Amino acid sequence: MLSIRNIVKQYANHRALDNVSIEIEDGSIFGLLGPNGAGKTSLIRIINQITAPDQGEIFLNGEKLNPSHISMIGYLPEERGLYKKMEIGEQMLYLAQLKGLSKSDATLRIKHWFEKMEIESWWHKKVEDLSKGMQQKVQFIATVVHDPKLIILDEPFSGFDPVNAQLITDEILDLNKNGATIIFSTHRMESVEQLCDSIALIHQSKKILDGKVKDIKNQYRNNTYQIRFSGNLESVENQFFNITNQKIDDDITQLTIQIKPEHSVNDLLQYLMPQVQISELMEIIPSMNDIFIQNVKK
Missing domain, CATH: 3.40.50.300 (P-loop containing nucleotide triphosphate hydrolases)
Known part of the structure; x- marks a missing residue:
């Protein structure tokens, strides 16, 4: 128009x-x-x-x-x-x-x-x-x-x-x-x-x-997920993802994880499932507010 x-x-x-x-x-x-x-x-x-x-x-x-x-x-x-x-x-x-x-x-x-x-x-x-x-x-x-x-x-x-x-x-x-x-x-x-x-x-x-x-x-998705689980995770060190945020509330642990480009969320699940009980998995897609700030700052 x-x-x-x-x-x-x-x-x-x-x-x-x-x-x-x-x-x-x-x-x-x-x-x-x-x-x-x-x-x-x-x-x-x-x-x-x-x-x-x-x-x-x-x-x-x-x-x-x-x-x-x-x-x-x-x-x-x-x-x-x-x-x-x-x-x-x-x-x-x-x-x-x-x-x-x-x-x-x-x-x-x-x-x-x-x-x-x-x-x-x-x-x-x-x-x-x-x-x-x-x-x-x-x-x-x-x-x-x-x-x-x-x-x-x-x-x-x-x-x-x-x-x-x-x-x-x-x-x-x-x-x-x-x-x-x-x-x-x-x-x-x-x-x-x-x-x-x-x-x-x-x-x-x-x-x-x-x-x-x-x-x-x-376009601004960056392979970042929020995951909540119960149980003890022996190690959070892994070659294919980075933990950007961690929160422990009573018996529930919440992690924000960015998976490296050459890997997928399935790789993350295969790593976690033998060790913990997963209750929630959610992809974090950047909001328009995040995209606005990122572009204006850049």
Whole structure:
């Protein structure tokens, strides 16, 4: 759906994006990741046509990005932008009409979303009277009320308690199920694991990693297992594995073992089974959080 090709963005002496290319599939949830200052927000602003790239092009559904595409995009910025003195209902009507909806269509859709978010009584409240989490709900509705085909969410869970975070998660999955493509920028790697099909990791203005989440996690597997057993192990010295962590709790021993590349988990089991009673064996696959830290540090 979205093809980002060789984007360069320079601000005075700072290069925010350096030849960044990303392909985002139609109907996917795509994680745009990176530490603070990496260039994520600069790229999001270019996609929203708030700023323009110095070099490179972006194509949406095969067409070069242009002002007619704005009505197809919903954008939830990290820095929220609601008018604090306006009534919420009036503000939602205003923002929905900016995206091309008639007043009658906007009213129907806003009422529908207010019911979904359990805020029907908020129409005449002012934004300044709401908590940060409540304001987040309102801004989320403003992002999706016009039924955009591309939804860009920058730190959408900021300020939410676990109940409301789950509510927004369910709505994101429902929007995606109904055909929306979602770009999801966050520092919460557990949300990436839960929601994203693919990711790109940007660091110091460059893309340093991208691909499907499951493929990336498989790529970083390193033959490490956690094993729990009872009984006495005469020796934990072995030529084909390294013990990276050991814990003994009552009669149960837990080891974290990395098997050397030329050997398999079967070799480990053959070594242990004559000596101990194994109660659990689990492969430790690096999390997206581990992969993020490893790549950024490297």
